[in-house]
Amino acid sequence: xxxxxxxxxxxxxxxxxxxxxxxxxxxxxxxxxxxxxxxxxxxxxxxxxxxxxxxxxxxxxxxxxxxxxxxxxxxxxxxxxxxxxxxxxxxxxxxxxxxxxxxxxxxxxxxxxxxxxxxxxxxxxxxxxxxxxxxxxxxxxxxxxxxxxxxxxxxxxxxxxxxxxxxxxxxxx
Amino acid sequence: xxxxxxxxxxxxxxxxxxxxxxxxxxxxxxxxxxxxxxxxxxxxxxxxxxxxxxxxxxxxxxxxxxxxxxxxxxxxxxxxxxxxxxxxxxxxxxxxxxxxxxxxxxxxxxxxxxxxxxxxxxxxxxxxxxxxxxxxxxxxxxxxxxxxxxxxxxxxxxxxxxxxxxxxxxxxxxxxxxxxxxxxxxxxxxxxxxxxxxxxxxxxxxxxxxxxxxxxxxxxxxxxxxxxxxxxxxxxxxxxxxxxxxxxxxxxxxxxxxxxxxxxxxxxxxxxxxxxxxxxxxxxxxxxxxxxxxxxxxxxxxxxxxxxxxxxxxxxxxxxxxxxxxxxxxxxxxxxxxxxxxxxxxxxxxxxxxxxxxxxxxxxxxxxxxxxxxxxxxxxxxxxxxxxxxxxxxxxxxxxxxxxxxxxxxxxxxxxxxxxxxxxxxxxxxxxxxxxxxxxxxxxxxxxxxxxxxxxxxxxxxxxxxxxxxxxx
Numbered sequence: 001x002x003x004x005x006x007x008x009x010x011x012x013x014x015x016x017x018x019x020x021x022x023x024x025x026x027x028x029x030x031x032x033x034x035x036x037x038x039x040x041x042x043x044x045x046x047x048x049x050x051x052x053x054x055x056x057x058x059x060x061x062x063x064x065x066x067x068x069x070x071x072x073x074x075x076x077x078x079x080x081x082x083x084x085x086x087x088x089x090x091x092x093x094x095x096x097x098x099x100x101x102x103x104x105x106x107x108x109x110x111x112x113x114x115x116x117x118x119x120x121x122x123x124x125x126x127x128x129x130x131x132x133x134x135x136x137x138x139x140x141x142x143x144x145x146x147x148x149x150x151x152x153x154x155x156x157x158x159x160x161x162x163x164x165x166x167x168x169x170x171x172x173x
Numbered sequence: 174x175x176x177x178x179x180x181x182x183x184x185x186x187x188x189x190x191x192x193x194x195x196x197x198x199x200x201x202x203x204x205x206x207x208x209x210x211x212x213x214x215x216x217x218x219x220x221x222x223x224x225x226x227x228x229x230x231x232x233x234x235x236x237x238x239x240x241x242x243x244x245x246x247x248x249x250x251x252x253x254x255x256x257x258x259x260x261x262x263x264x265x266x267x268x269x270x271x272x273x274x275x276x277x278x279x280x281x282x283x284x285x286x287x288x289x290x291x292x293x294x295x296x297x298x299x300x301x302x303x304x305x306x307x308x309x310x311x312x313x314x315x316x317x318x319x320x321x322x323x324x325x326x327x328x329x330x331x332x333x334x335x336x337x338x339x340x341x342x343x344x345x346x347x348x349x350x351x352x353x354x355x356x357x358x359x360x361x362x363x364x365x366x367x368x369x370x371x372x373x374x375x376x377x378x379x380x381x382x383x384x385x386x387x388x389x390x391x392x393x394x395x396x397x398x399x400x401x402x403x404x405x406x407x408x409x410x411x412x413x414x415x416x417x418x419x420x421x422x423x424x425x426x427x428x429x430x431x432x433x434x435x436x437x438x439x440x441x442x443x444x445x446x447x448x449x450x451x452x453x454x455x456x457x458x459x460x461x462x463x464x465x466x467x468x469x470x471x472x473x474x475x476x477x478x479x480x481x482x483x484x485x486x487x488x489x490x491x492x493x494x495x496x497x498x499x500x501x502x503x504x505x506x507x508x509x510x511x512x513x514x515x516x517x518x519x520x521x522x523x524x525x526x527x528x529x530x531x532x533x534x535x536x537x538x539x540x541x542x543x544x545x546x547x548x549x550x551x552x553x554x555x556x557x558x559x560x561x562x563x564x565x566x567x568x569x570x571x572x573x574x575x576x577x578x579x580x581x582x583x584x585x586x587x588x589x590x591x592x593x594x595x596x597x598x599x600x601x602x603x604x605x606x607x608x609x610x611x612x613x614x615x616x617x618x619x620x621x622x623x624x625x626x627x628x629x630x631x632x633x634x635x636x637x638x639x640x641x642x643x644x645x646x
Contacts, residue, residue, distance in 0.1 A: 029222075030229045032308035033316065040440050043310050062183035070190050078222035079305075080312035081342050081352055083201035084215055085194040087309075092194070096187045128311070135195075136202060139357045140311070141378030 015059075020168050025051055025072045033079060044153045046121070048072045050161050052091045053120050056098025057107035058169065069095025083136070090127040094120050110159050117158035121151040211343065220345050223316070227348050230304045231318060238302075268469065275466035297450035298332075299323055301349075303442045313356035313380055315339070317445060320347045328407055330448045336413035336436025337361065337401060338445050349447075353439055354414070355380045362404035363414050363433075368392045371402055374414060374433065382415065384431040386423065393420055399433050409451055 028047040036043045052072050056065035073091030077084045098120060106112055125147050132140040178185065201215060211219065301323075305316035319325050321344050331338040331351045339353040352359050355376035363374045363384060370393065372384035384399070397417045403410030415435040423430050 026225055029308070030226045033226060033305035034230050034233055036306040036308045037303060037442075043306070043308060046309070063186045066183075066187050066190050070194065074218065075222045076308070078219040079226065079314070079316070080307040080309060081314050081350060081356070081358065082312055083198050084218060085198040085201070089191055089194045092187065092190050096183070100183070132311070136198070139378060
């Protein structure tokens, strides 16, 4: 169900306690780092990306979603050996897109969340591909099957994670 | 203008955020050296994030480790006895292997010294626990719980007992990043164990290490061991890297890439060792191991020698047995080498012939003449031998030589009977200790040769021939 932006914002806008804004991204980064160590293919899933998408589609504020995405991305960059800004740029773009779509699309539906996350995962890989391959001249291989599997895995994980995060929201209206 | 900013506020914010980050990227990428350390600001951000993320990871890791330890140490003890037995048998086997390898190691060390190589031994390591990863496929980075406070610095090799893992990159106070060998930006000098082909190991886009740009060679077979070559000045030489998995052609040229299966399980790392110090001297522990291997080898050879048949046959009659060695001698002292018994007496020594001026045409040279001449020609060499032997019977045919007072004689009969020499002869020997002992037995003459053990009188056989002659007279 697609609604107008203004009506969607008025109908579904909900906020989070401030501590959630800080704890959830850090928890996502920590779990991503820890679980990838113990589960071989867990790095297919990108928990910081899912948190960015979730904040975008629930807050529906492109500016804040862009800032949150950039900060989460830079923090994720800090855990790698890459230059700071690669994930920062890609997640800022994803946050902006998620917030922009969130005001136009019913993001409370699990199917919509599944499709949105699937698309955003591919979009992030595309941004990373552009950044690393064309801007930085680094090696970055694009394997379609692998990227599709990653997108599917993230989409499924998003449905579960978003349902859990919904419990922390409080309604503003 | 105000409406423009308010209308496109979201897009402008996005553009501004992206622009700032792109500029930041450009500043970071444009370094004086490709692998130079991060700038202060970047390092600060990394330190903050790592400082925020790693404490919960440490907590979770520690609690998980405790639970696993509780289970493994107190509950899950099935088959421990059997495992202990198999480990003991494996330890015995490894000890035997160590004995056999120790000699090769020493020989290799000697050869390296000869060739001027400088071996780097792993001298000091710091054990660390892996508490996290980068969490992305694009960055094969580990986080360990040891940092600069524990003596870790950037570019230190990180290994496990199975093989190398990578090297430290960013080092914080209590945490460090380890760049795995499977990352595309890593690099390690390696060598194939059998074919001795060298190359550079780095990760491919799938996160698997491979030796890049190798000349095609049919000798490269799957399963061949890959070792560090030491050429990168980071990893010590000879550490296990992995095994050749397969060879694949390089898509960009005529060379090939050799895919390597890492010896260390990079996807299941829990504890690693950071090599904080290398030395050209073998570590103390290794020296102890080597000496223990030496002793074990010596014991094994002693046991083997006891089991081998002896030269002395206890069942043989006494006259057919060799004279036993003197057991009273110091066991640690070197035993002199005994020359074999001469088959024929020496008749052709050039100095045995008298000078031509003394020869008379038609007269036959007697043995006594020739012996006297040779004794005078080489008094120093023979005098020592003569002084070390007791004087024996003087032949009557040696009148001319006896008149010279320079010669004593020792018979070459198999079992000579010692006799006291005449005073004149003894005096001559004392006046000229370098005089040569010569003598006759029938028509033969001979110079005094080092006497074999069986021909010397019994009292002399118990003394090493290299012992000083003083006190024997």
